Amino acid sequence: MKKMYLFGLCMGLVVFSSPIYAVESAKVIAATCFGCHGPDGKTTNKKGYSIVGKPASVIEKTLLQYKEDKLKGTVMNRIAKGYTDEEIKKVAEYLASLK
Numbered sequence: 001m002k003k004m005y006l007f008g009l010c011m012g013l014v015v016f017s018s019p020i021y022a023v024e025s026a027k028v029i030a031a032t033c034f035g036c037h038g039p040d041g042k043t044t045n046k047k048g049y050s051i052v053g054k055p056a057s058v059i060e061k062t063l064l065q066y067k068e069d070k071l072k073g074t075v076m077n078r079i080a081k082g083y084t085d086e087e088i089k090k091v092a093e094y095l096a097s098l099k
Contacts, residue, residue: 026094029087032079033095041095052098059092 030041033051038044041052051059065071067080067088080088 025087026090029083029091030094033091036075041098051095054096056089056092056096059095060089063088063092 034041036048037051038048041050043050062071063076063080063083064085066073066076067083067085069077071077083091
């Protein structure tokens with residue numbers, strides 16, 4: 001029984017730490033961004049901010065600053081705190097890859 005539990009745990013770690021999972025989770029996280037930042041991250045609101053196509057390093061730095069309360073926002077601080085630094089990095093890379 002211990003061997004099966006250990007095997008299942010190891011397989012879960014392999015699956016959920018794979019690059020394919022990271023890309024899929026980045027897509028899911030990015031989809032939540034589009035609610036405020038416009039369809040596909042391209043805002044149609046003059047007061048909004050388009051997030052696609054920006055350098056990944058800029059997106060990541062900005063999100064980490066929100067997470068650490070170094071930038072003030074209406075909801076971005078709370079949203080950013082819901083993600084790990086690795087998830088923030090992956091979503092930044094994904095958003096930067098979009099055109």
